[in-house]
Amino acid sequence: MSRDNSIYKDALNRSLGYVASLGLGGTLPSELELTQRLGISRTTVRAVLAHLHDIGVIDWSGRSKRVLRAPRDADYFAKEETLSTSARVETQFMEYILGGDLKPGAILHESELVRAFGASTSVLREFLIKFSRFGLIDKEPNRHWVLRGFTKDFAMELFDVRDMFEKRAFDRLLTKGKDSPAYQSLLKLEGAHREIARNIEAEYLRFPRLDEKFHRILIQDMNNRFIDDFFELVSVIFHYHYRWNKQDEQDRNLAACQQHLSVIEALRNGDDAAARAQFHGHLNAARETLLASVTWDSA
Amino acid sequence: MSRDNSIYKDALNRSLGYVASLGLGGTLPSELELTQRLGISRTTVRAVLAHLHDIGVIDWSGRSKRVLRAPRDADYFAKEETLSTSARVETQFMEYILGGDLKPGAILHESELVRAFGASTSVLREFLIKFSRFGLIDKEPNRHWVLRGFTKDFAMELFDVRDMFEKRAFDRLLTKGKDSPAYQSLLKLEGAHREIARNIEAEYLRFPRLDEKFHRILIQDMNNRFIDDFFELVSVIFHYHYRWNKQDEQDRNLAACQQHLSVIEALRNGDDAAARAQFHGHLNAARETLLASVTWDSA
DNA sequence: AATATGTTTTTTATTGATAAAGAACAATTT
């Protein structure tokens, strides 16, 4: 085989949603506009239109594209099919190393992973190279990959750098003062935090996204691609790590949420010293949380 | 074709050197020992031995491996042939983007580079993915790569992070005090620095390696893989950048060398404050030097 | 028993091929 048509399938699914929102008798915009709306090339847009026409959802001829019938569930492709091989491999790999009980130092053979995941060597190899930037695996040239693993060392090193970056970012925020966009964006998050804190039992699963938003505001304000990259790494690690570590999730989230609120409050009151202290406290707490959840000692 | 035999050729060249050093009538050690000495597998060691036997350099049968004649120049493979395709692509690419006059924002097509470099898609693709961690190129998914380029922004962002890391590393060094290994290692570099400074006209080309050594001591003492990774990036950037920017090379190197010496002197005298001040001054000077040599404004 | 060599099996580095997706060009329609 060669390339699969997951982009087409994904675009088709999204187009069906769009068609549904237009309703019967509605008309689709020009191909160029669909191109932009879907984020794909016109070639694929046309393939999608052709299919929608074939299954009778629209009538397409020339520039007329009228909705004939509402999409049915059966018109959609399964979500699995809308993912590229590389996207699939990413998930598979993360579950493999985080879910499986591989010890640090474990040897990873491309050939073995290829068999386990049912992907081709190139896709797997390219994924491993991409992933290696996260510092969790290393390549022995001309040989195999070695899992460094999510060890205490890893977590501490990660946090030392995060600490440096975020403290610097926070100081910068304070220096720029209350009128800066980032400062204002942080203040605006108060409402969302209060909502989650007020009803933690029902809402605690929504906290991770808010957490990322909070820290991203700080990081992005630094305008530094290297810091951005590092933060992306941190996000990925946290995302996958906590998917496998559900212990005390609600308590953890509530505590962090309240720490955020303390920071925001201090900022709102213009008390820089207090804000800084609260923020540092939050980072320390986050560090402890992460370290506590690490299962492996370092190799 | 498939994989080339550059590892074999490289090992053979190195083995010829080894054989020469043994001299006539000398004997080579066991295959296992050669494996370790050459850093390759026994399979390849045996291929090398077989070749050495074939061309009459050694007599090999069973565990006896006697040197029969001194290697000749013609026995060696050309250096070009001892490089793997991926190594070759790396050099080609660096010269392409640093030497060519590509502007930031330039579009890089894998297909074009494949043609230009005479390599296969996978090798090129894998290289670009590896290289993208340096923040100089970005991928538009399902499309091409975009050269972000060595712009003022890039240099400033790079230096901001370097500043943070190195200042932190230096403070740590001071905290650990005169008896720590890193502290001592730095002091030991004084001689090498004095030699270069004394005879700068003849020796200035040796400074970059010493410079890297100096900074590496600081960085490695941090024991943090993320900081290590970043420093590797910095090294690569500097290495290639200065290969294309030879302006004032001697002056630049002398100035930096003397700054290092001031730091070392202050350390030797146990004057922490002065050492710190000199080190910060050195970083600032390095920043200015780098920024001054950037040719492109940011896109 | 430990270490070395001989032989077979597995894995990696690299290439070439191909359908899908993207981009460029040409022909229409408003």
Next chain:
DNA sequence: AAATTGTTCTTTATCAATAAAAAACATATT
């Protein structure tokens, strides 16, 4: 003329094949 569609050409994502290199297994020497 500008925007839209129709058509062709190029590039990318992915797979399958293969020689070189590594690893594993088996046999022979000290």
